[in-house]
Amino acid sequence: MAVLEHALLPVRAGSEAAFEAAIAAARPLIAASPGFISLEIRRPTGTGQPYLLLVEWRSVEDHRDGFRRSDRYEQWRALLHRFYDPIPEVSYFGDKL
Numbered sequence: 001m002a003v004l005e006h007a008l009l010p011v012r013a014g015s016e017a018a019f020e021a022a023i024a025a026a027r028p029l030i031a032a033s034p035g036f037i038s039l040e041i042r043r044p045t046g047t048g049q050p051y052l053l054l055v056e057w058r059s060v061e062d063h064r065d066g067f068r069r070s071d072r073y074e075q076w077r078a079l080l081h082r083f084y085d086p087i088p089e090v091s092y093f094g095d096k097l
Contacts, residue, residue: 001095002037003057007088008050009041019051019083026079029072030055035062053088060092 011019023041030036037056044051057063067073081087 001059003060003063004093005053005055005057005063006091006093007053009053009083009088010050010085011083012085013048015083019080022079022083026076029076029079030067033062033067033070033072035059035066050088063092 009019027039030039035058037058039056040052040054042052042054055063
């Protein structure tokens with residue numbers, strides 16, 4: 001059973017282009033993680049709305065205990081967390097219905 005990580009990324013107004021460049025640079029960091037399956041990021045349709053992050057993992061542990069405790073995550077944070085206000089919350093979802 002795969003799990004889907006979901007987060008709404010509240011990117012500071014005016015930094016969208018820099019954020020999109022940073023996410024492109026960060027993508028290989030997460031993709032190299034054990035248990036990673038896929039990554040999808042959607043742009044907001046309106047000004048001031050968050051980006052949508054969807055990451056498919058083999059398990060919650062692959063994300064939480066693997067990626068989040070790795071050096072790759074520290075690099076991910078350094079690239080991306082400066083754009084968020086506030087820091088996003090992560091949710092996990094199971095099987096499709």
